[in-house]
Amino acid sequence: MRLSRLLFVTLREDPADAEVRSHALMARAGFIHKLAAGIYVYGPMMWRVLRRIENIVRDEHDAAGCHEMLMPALQPRELWEESGRWERYVKDGILFNFRDRKGSQMCLGPTHEEVITTFVKRQVQSYKQLPVTLYQIQTKFRDEIRPRFGLMRGKEFIMKDAYSFDVSEEKMAESYALMRTVYRNVFTRCGLRFTPVQADSGAIGGCGSEEFMVDAETGEDGIAVCRASGYAANLEKAVSVIPAGAQPSVEVAMHKEPTPGAKSCEALLKLFPELPMTRLLKTLLYKVTYADVDAGESEGIVAVMCRGDREINETKLSNYLNALALDLASEEQVKAATAAEVGYAGPIGLAKHVRLLADSSVEGVKGFLCGGNETDMHYLDVYFGRDLEQPETADFGTVQAGDTVVDGDGKIEITRGIEVGHIFQLGTKYSEAMQATFSDENQKTQVMWMGCYGIGVSRVAASAIEQNHDEGGMIWPLPIAPYAVHLVQMKAGNEEQDALAQEIHDKLEASGVDVLWDERKKVNPGAKFKDADLVGIPLRIVVGRDAGERKIEWSVRTDTATKESLDANQAMERAIRLVQESGR
Numbered sequence: 001m002r003l004s005r006l007l008f009v010t011l012r013e014d015p016a017d018a019e020v021r022s023h024a025l026m027a028r029a030g031f032i033h034k035l036a037a038g039i040y041v042y043g044p045m046m047w048r049v050l051r052r053i054e055n056i057v058r059d060e061h062d063a064a065g066c067h068e069m070l071m072p073a074l075q076p077r078e079l080w081e082e083s084g085r086w087e088r089y090v091k092d093g094i095l096f097n098f099r100d101r102k103g104s105q106m107c108l109g110p111t112h113e114e115v116i117t118t119f120v121k122r123q124v125q126s127y128k129q130l131p132v133t134l135y136q137i138q139t140k141f142r143d144e145i146r147p148r149f150g151l152m153r154g155k156e157f158i159m160k161d162a163y164s165f166d167v168s169e170e171k172m173a174e175s176y177a178l179m180r181t182v183y184r185n186v187f188t189r190c191g192l193r194f195t196p197v198q199a200d201s202g203a204i205g206g207c208g209s210e211e212f213m214v215d216a217e218t219g220e221d222g223i224a225v226c227r228a229s230g231y232a233a234n235l236e237k238a239v240s241v242i243p244a245g246a247q248p249s250v251e252v253a254m255h256k257e258p259t260p261g262a263k264s265c266e267a268l269l270k271l272f273p274e275l276p277m278t279r280l281l282k283t284l285l286y287k288v289t290y291a292d293v294d295a296g297e298s299e300g301i302v303a304v305m306c307r308g309d310r311e312i313n314e315t316k317l318s319n320y321l322n323a324l325a326l327d328l329a330s331e332e333q334v335k336a337a338t339a340a341e342v343g344y345a346g347p348i349g350l351a352k353h354v355r356l357l358a359d360s361s362v363e364g365v366k367g368f369l370c371g372g373n374e375t376d377m378h379y380l381d382v383y384f385g386r387d388l389e390q391p392e393t394a395d396f397g398t399v400q401a402g403d404t405v406v407d408g409d410g411k412i413e414i415t416r417g418i419e420v421g422h423i424f425q426l427g428t429k430y431s432e433a434m435q436a437t438f439s440d441e442n443q444k445t446q447v448m449w450m451g452c453y454g455i456g457v458s459r460v461a462a463s464a465i466e467q468n469h470d471e472g473g474m475i476w477p478l479p480i481a482p483y484a485v486h487l488v489q490m491k492a493g494n495e496e497q498d499a500l501a502q503e504i505h506d507k508l509e510a511s512g513v514d515v516l517w518d519e520r521k522k523v524n525p526g527a528k529f530k531d532a533d534l535v536g537i538p539l540r541i542v543v544g545r546d547a548g549e550r551k552i553e554w555s556v557r558t559d560t561a562t563k564e565s566l567d568a569n570q571a572m573e574r575a576i577r578l579v580q581e582s583g584r
């Protein structure tokens with residue numbers, strides 16, 4: 001492709017709203033254009049990348065016996081009522097929903113379990129038709145609270161979603177295991193460094209799931225990993241053995257302590273410098289929205305105790321409570337629950353309407369300090385069993401670096417990642433709700449066992465750049481780069497250079513190697529190199545002064561400082577070989 005024929009506009013400045021490098025660089029290179037928050041135009045270069053990713057995805061799914069199809073983005077409310085998800089998704093705010101001109105409620109699909117289940121239940125009658133795994137690559141719509149980071153978190157984005165249907169739980173597990181392999185292959189072929197982790201199933205539901213995390217410092221997800229045991233889990237889900245805290249040397253009676261203005265653990269530690277953080281129990285108040293079978297929904301206030309050096313994990317808490325929504329309680333709600341200013345909540349003397357829970361980090365803590373439900377007052381030297389009952393206790397805590405893994409003595413580290421894929425064993429949640437059944441070998445009616453599997457195609461592109469970039473710009477992994485070779489012609493119009501560049505371009509293209517040929521006349525070599533660095537095409541051939549001797553300069557985008565003078569034929573052979581080896 002001659003660059004002068006391409007709509008090729010690059011900017012020297014990062015867009016003001018770009019918080020991560022992938023967003024800034026893609027916008028500067030004209031790969032994406034922001035239309036509104038979370039809504040982007042994919043330019044021609046971006047589209048080439050997305051199609052490359054899609055093709056890898058297709059290839060691996062087809063090879064595993066999955067079948068591609070396409071479902072509508074526009075979906076009727078009734079379907080979502082059948083599965084019981086309409087209310088949760090509307091309440092959550094994630095669902096784009098509206099009425100058509102006849103007044104029927106519709107939504108734009110954030111995911112497609114309902115549609116696929118309806119489709120498959122019409123198509124499948126007999127066990128002989130199972131297993132089947134269907135997939136599509138399609139635009140999804142989610143009204144994200146914080147659309148950001150460019151393509152990372154869009155309101156509209158491209159997803160590959162697949163759904164498996166099986167006759168039994170064991171067969172579902174087999175389909176799931178096969179898809180796990182498909183996912184590993186896809187991300188490996190895309191040239192990404194990634195970690196599969198145990199994950200929370202979230203609003204989709206079901207009984208087991210894993211996420212594929214691209215390793216990146218800027219990732220929105222925290223991951224707990226243990227190199228010794230191989231344990232890896234999303235922080236939302238991760239469990240650990242937490243280190244025990246120091247105990248008091250003597251047991252004394254519980255008493256009130258004046259704590260003027262001390263509303264945080266830090267402020268309290270200033271007042272009680274001898275007290276270890278592990279003997280300080282904080283109490284957080286949440287407003288919880290529950291789904292009620294009859295009344296629609298109801299609200300309640302929940303107080304959760306937790307050791308001072310630990311944090312509450314809202315995902316675990318929300319799952320435990322089976323909550324529709326979970327938010328920190330408002331100032332008024334805290335005052336009503338504690339009869340005190342915010343910052344003095346504790347387990348003793350809470351209002352009757354408050355449900356008290358405790359994270360397992362409080363287990364075994366003796367002689368602790370806790371809020372007194374009175375402004376400027378805390379209780380000290382409190383004991384469960386002696387001064388109050390230990391509340392209903394479960395794991396509501398977030399794993400921390402240095403904790404021990406549950407199944408060994410390895411230590412946990414916390415890293416960050418970008419979720420590019422998520423696979424679930426759904427079980428019979430949707431098939432039961434929507435009556436997707438089949439008749440088994442004995443003509444008995446059974447519900448199907450489902451799995452679902454998502455890849456954020458547009459997020460994969462962004463995460464590739466999050467993982468591979470430098471000062472100068474993007475660095476595309478060869479398998480998904482918009483072009484394989486960037487052919488930079490120093491002086492367009494020079495006869496020898498024109499001829500050699502044309503030849504390299506034509507021969508490479510004829511061998512299936514796509515070339516972006518910068519033959520712009522009015523752009524100086526320095527600017528051409530800057531642009532080449534920015535767009536990040538992995539292989540570079542520079543045609544310049546030595547064109548008459550058929551000599552070119554070879555480099556790769558990962559290391560543009562190392563340049564090699566090569567014979568043109570040699571360079572072409574090398575490019576062809578590298579492209580073939582990359583599976584492009």
Ligand code: ATP
Pocket residue numbers: 111142144151152153154155156157158159202419420421422454455456457458459
């Ligand atoms: P997240 O936790 O990041 O919000 P999710 O768990 O809600 O994602 P899934 O329902 O598992 O997402 O969707 C499957 C895949 O789609 C995700 O693994 C991710 O790669 C991608 N994805 C989800 N939401 C977005 C979005 N708003 N923009 C771009 N890609 C997304």
Ligand code: MG
Pocket residue numbers: 211419421422
């Ligand atoms: Mg997910």
